[in-house]
Amino acid sequence: MQEQGTIARHTISVIVDNEAGVLARVIGLFSGRGYNIESLTVASVDAEAKRSRITVVTTGTRMVIEQIKAQLDRLVPVHKVADLTVDGKFVSRELALVKVRGEGEKRVEALRLADAFRANTVDSTRTSFVFELTGSADKIDAFVELMSELGLVEVARTGAAALSRGADGL
Amino acid sequence: MTTTDTQILPAAAETAEMLSGAQMIMRALGELGVEVIFGYPGGAVLPIYDEIFKQNSIRHILVRHEQAAVHAAEGYARSTGKPGVVLVTSGPGATNAVTGLTDALLDSIPVVCLTGQVARHLIGNDAFQEADTVGITRPCTKHNYLVKDPALIPDIIYEAFYVATNGRPGPVVIDLPKDVQIEKAPYKLSGQKAHRTYRPQVEGDEEKILDAIRLLAKAERPIIYSGGGVINAGPEASELLVAFARETGIPVTSTLMGLGAFPASDKQFLGMLGMHGTWEANHAMHDCDVMLAVGARFDDRVTGRTDAFSPGSKKIQIDIDLSSINKNIPVDVGIVGDAASVLKRMVTLWRDLKAKDHQPSLDAWWKQIAHWRAKKCLSYTDSTDVIMPQKAIERLQALTADRNPVISTEVGQHQMWAAQFLGFDRPNCWLTSGGLGTMGYGLPAAIGAQVAFPDRLCIDVAGEASIQMNIQEMSTANQYKLPVKVFILNNEFMGMVRQWQDLTYDGRRSESYSDALPDFVKLAEAYGWKGIRVSDPKDLDAAILEMINHDGPVMVDCLVSKIENCFPMVPAGAAHNEMLLSGDVVVQPSSDEARAVV
Ligand SMILES: Cc1ncc(C[n+]2csc(CCOP(=O)(O)OP(=O)(O)O)c2C)c(N)n1
Numbered sequence A: 001m002q003e004q005g006t007i008a009r010h011t012i013s014v015i016v017d018n019e020a021g022v023l024a025r026v027i028g029l030f031s032g033r034g035y036n037i038e039s040l041t042v043a044s045v046d047a048e049a050k051r052s053r054i055t056v057v058t059t060g061t062r063m064v065i066e067q068i069k070a071q072l073d074r075l076v077p078v079h080k081v082a083d084l085t086v087d088g089k090f091v092s093r094e095l096a097l098v099k100v101r102g103e104g105e106k107r108v109e110a111l112r113l114a115d116a117f118r119a120n121t122v123d124s125t126r127t128s129f130v131f132e133l134t135g136s137a138d139k140i141d142a143f144v145e146l147m148s149e150l151g152l153v154e155v156a157r158t159g160a161a162a163l164s165r166g167a168d169g170l
Numbered sequence B: 001m002t003t004t005d006t007q008i009l010p011a012a013a014e015t016a017e018m019l020s021g022a023q024m025i026m027r028a029l030g031e032l033g034v035e036v037i038f039g040y041p042g043g044a045v046l047p048i049y050d051e052i053f054k055q056n057s058i059r060h061i062l063v064r065h066e067q068a069a070v071h072a073a074e075g076y077a078r079s080t081g082k083p084g085v086v087l088v089t090s091g092p093g094a095t096n097a098v099t100g101l102t103d104a105l106l107d108s109i110p111v112v113c114l115t116g117q118v119a120r121h122l123i124g125n126d127a128f129q130e131a132d133t134v135g136i137t138r139p140c141t142k143h144n145y146l147v148k149d150p151a152l153i154p155d156i157i158y159e160a161f162y163v164a165t166n167g168r169p170g171p172v173v174i175d176l177p178k179d180v181q182i183e184k185a186p187y188k189l190s191g192q193k194a195h196r197t198y199r200p201q202v203e204g205d206e207e208k209i210l211d212a213i214r215l216l217a218k219a220e221r222p223i224i225y226s227g228g229g230v231i232n233a234g235p236e237a238s239e240l241l242v243a244f245a246r247e248t249g250i251p252v253t254s255t256l257m258g259l260g261a262f263p264a265s266d267k268q269f270l271g272m273l274g275m276h277g278t279w280e281a282n283h284a285m286h287d288c289d290v291m292l293a294v295g296a297r298f299d300d301r302v303t304g305r306t307d308a309f310s311p312g313s314k315k316i317q318i319d320i321d322l323s324s325i326n327k328n329i330p331v332d333v334g335i336v337g338d339a340a341s342v343l344k345r346m347v348t349l350w351r352d353l354k355a356k357d358h359q360p361s362l363d364a365w366w367k368q369i370a371h372w373r374a375k376k377c378l379s380y381t382d383s384t385d386v387i388m389p390q391k392a393i394e395r396l397q398a399l400t401a402d403r404n405p406v407i408s409t410e411v412g413q414h415q416m417w418a419a420q421f422l423g424f425d426r427p428n429c430w431l432t433s434g435g436l437g438t439m440g441y442g443l444p445a446a447i448g449a450q451v452a453f454p455d456r457l458c459i460d461v462a463g464e465a466s467i468q469m470n471i472q473e474m475s476t477a478n479q480y481k482l483p484v485k486v487f488i489l490n491n492e493f494m495g496m497v498r499q500w501q502d503l504t505y506d507g508r509r510s511e512s513y514s515d516a517l518p519d520f521v522k523l524a525e526a527y528g529w530k531g532i533r534v535s536d537p538k539d540l541d542a543a544i545l546e547m548i549n550h551d552g553p554v555m556v557d558c559l560v561s562k563i564e565n566c567f568p569m570v571p572a573g574a575a576h577n578e579m580l581l582s583g584d585v586v587v588q589p590s591s592d593e594a595r596a597v598v
């Protein structure tokens, strides 16, 4: 259990009605009340029932995290809110596209590292690569860090998508 | 206002009539029992106004400013327990309503506000009188809708009323493009049984209620801290609050918004708490061992410095809104539920478990409270030369109590004096802007209450500065022959601002003098009201009687002492038990920290 005053990172899943403005409501809640957003992802997950799933990674003290959940829960188009971090084990993945420019030794080294990280090469020219990498935020951080020495040009990241482990769903 | 039934829509009809969007709006409002709309017309709502013209069942009150339409709807809602309905045009109509909506959000008042919008194909084009109303009002409403299909109008209107009135009440906006008001569609409700997502928890968790009873039964210095949520939960909640207090013998204090839920004349009542609360209420809150908060949200005007707030107590909080629990002050037992439902269960359990038999004696606690009461914290030095504002309110109370008046206020010292001295014994008689502190609230709110209760005495206790913020509504009162009374405590200052400047800015009264005031008596007459001026304490009673005995609207310009301060006062950055009283020599550290806390 998180200590009263300490700040911790939480991954929160929110199932919402897929209607106009719902994302603005969630984002407005975070900015209006001064909560932190480390990443936020959203996409429709059930076209028939018109539901979307939002995954927010945020940080705060226990009281703030409880507030965030309660505030999300009382938004009218919100079906369910779950704090994956406190509810048990969960898996969290994000996808990154990483562009690296380089020649000679550096290029070979970049390819070798990409292979070690199980990144796919989704674009290549004689002087550049775009790698596609999925994994935890830490893994992507580590990869980007290594690439920065090998000619990193730019990175695009999706932010976390997360599900609880085990058979049960939200 | 909270209902247990989840049926929000009536069953779908077999055949559906083809109606224009505007006709559907009027049909749905009629079905929902709406009696009155507070509104102001404009291009984007002409189709709705045309339907209003063609019918007689729903009354339209034409205000003089859209902000006042929302405050009037709030006054109507707060005094009747029913949702208030507002209709305004697009663009400036909607933006003018924003202050009222924010006010209703902060004080949890059920309001449904219909706004006109430019036609669908013009949205986003910076069209004439276009504003992004759903964008602007998203953070100041409980929920809002942009209606893009006329066929959805009936469902959305029903849902809006459900959302506005269930759970923690609040304002809901329905933005209606003009072409949607004109287009025809079948009037058909989906017949959905329960709301898809919004189902507030009404009944409290039994285990937690038992925990609360156990804590209270052991308490030696218990207190009940009651708030606006008790009023929102309906008259039954107030009765149950009284019943629980009687059963347990626990003293009761109330927030500004909660006044009237527990009778002020009851010997168990300690008066209001907080920044301008009584000595006994604030000390009892500070020293209690168990606190029961009901429908109150530990607002910063109530708690003072949070790290010094009631440091030794176990806290129990009942609230319909989970997000109100543990927001500002951590509590030991948080019960999510409707105040009436939870209090009912508490009364039953207290009796069934014979908690009284195990309860320690509260005699020592009441003795301590008597000691605090003996301080007579609301006393002031009266004068024979000038009317003291406190005196004016005391006389107003004495001369009107038998009429069970509805009292509204503006914002400032007069508001606090009204809260301290009027003594409400019933709920729904006190209309004030607590959360937002909106100057200009009182006159339109009194108008809203007067529309609901044409025969009751409705008085706005005002300041000479605040009243000018919605003064145009005098014309509304005149048009509808609403006999509202405005009782101005005219101290020629934005008194509350001046008080703060005197206490925390070494008396530099920057821009807080009410200069170039109008002649309120002539102004009253210009608006077709009766105007009365009183300045001699000897004439005070006669002026008040003349006001209440006149059967039309009256404005009283009551000239009062100019530099009287409002006490008790918990000063900037202080704890509850560090109150200033009238006559205290004020040596205030004007530290930046202290200035920032308030
Ligand atoms: C719309 C708005 N603007 C500014 C304020 C800040 N404010 C709070 S009290 C006050 C002075 C009110 O003066 P008056 O109505 O004469 O009341 P008094 O305090 O003198 O009784 C002001 C300016 C406010 N509450 N609302």
Ligand SMILES: [Mg+2]
Pocket: B412, B463, B464, B465, B489, B490, B491, B492, B493, B494, B495, B514
């Ligand atoms: Mg004044």
